[in-house]
Amino acid sequence: MSRQGIHLDRSTLADWVGRAAFELRPVFDALIADLKRSTKLFVDETRAPVLDPGCRKTKTGYFWALARDDRPWGGGAPPGVAFTYAPGRSGQHAERILKGFTGVLQVDGYAGYNRLIAPDRVGPDITLAYCWSHARRKLVEITRTGAAPIAEEGVKRIGELYRIETELRGLSPETRLAGRQAGSAPLIADMRTWLTHHRARVAGKSPLGEALTYIAKYWEGLCAFLTDGRIEIDNNTVERTIRPIALNRKNALFAGHDAGAENWATIASLIETCKLNAIDPYAYLTSTLTTIVNGHKQRRIEELLPWNYQEK
Template structure:
């Protein structure tokens, strides 16, 4: 009985985002009286025993040549403060199935009290390869000159670059932003078509079909950034929020908009 309840008290709060006091109420309706402090003790003991599994999974993932990383905030009890504080779960994931990889997928979550990139560095210690991330500028520390450790190459997310353009198109007529969205959509279509193919097939398709689209995107950025009639606020928002130029086109800087642009 205790073992089954302990497993449930550890799984349900995390899988279903159910607080322990509600779990205690559910047990109570079934005639099982369990104090939430007892449940909390079981969860803590289970977490302690699972540390070896967490460490082993983390080590296995870091043997990969490419990983995904992201962080999300979560409310954490702050004893004595009568409120919660903000903590973060850092996710490190691998999923090679979309391109025919044979390594099993996996994800590990590590709690940290903040979003500082020092926590990412600690989690990634020993990893070398491609790390896919969002536009959070803090990750740049992972590729800073003089950094000690295996080399990491950052691969930024197209969805984050596209999102700011989508937001602009929803505010009214925005032909420049719509053109950018269309070009990115064309890239998405190619990726959907070649997903699951061999690496050689994907490389050939990207060189033949995607490279010209990327060249068009590069031209679109450089031309529209400085052309008369562009809106400085729009471009500063794109560069600051989605960082399209810095992420995908290092040749495009973020200069002060032209004084004749409106």
């Protein structure tokens, strides 16, 4: 607007965003409900600085991202992501957000997700699949500080797993599973021997010892991709959807209040889902808000999800 010579007060713009988010909230609710009906999701969280009224400083909330992308194995569900604002990072927020979801959850190594698979937990069954990218990252950091032959070998071994995944991308779950059993399973078995050997010889408190301990701790979940062709080798899908949030956080610095953070999450969810489906977010939001204002029926709200939008 400024580039066109139109001055709008910041409070006016914020009010417009809040009003738009209010109208779009039913669409957001339908989006997150649709994602939770999936049998496999990615989840991650990122900081959301929020102004703390009366304290003249910010508090740290979190955006929890639920993402679906079945394209690597030819699944028919459209890709999407939904961000939910929560005032903290406790596992209880993950449990609340994921209530009703059953299936495979691809995550990083954050301990808060353990709450979802606790033995005494009452609720739908969830299986955690962990991320080889995070395991590799810890080894790569060690190689950057000097000669580190064990870490370098670990990076090379993980790279072989990724090479196989590149060849299998886009194939059916059955073909991917067969390819992994033939190519990746022997590499994983050999890596386990390698891991046990070096853990017994490396100081547990050293950077390398901690990196190897991380891999051993999450070994079962890291190997989940060998049992299900739909599971990815890492959690990068959801990390890519979070990147624009992190960039915008640097630009905006913080949300004005909790409700502002919720509005941010609502609109970001629809924009990023549009991008995943190669839809122009501006055209979608313009059309959807117009349709809502013109009296679109609540019982047909799923018609307004981004992947159902057709450019006129």
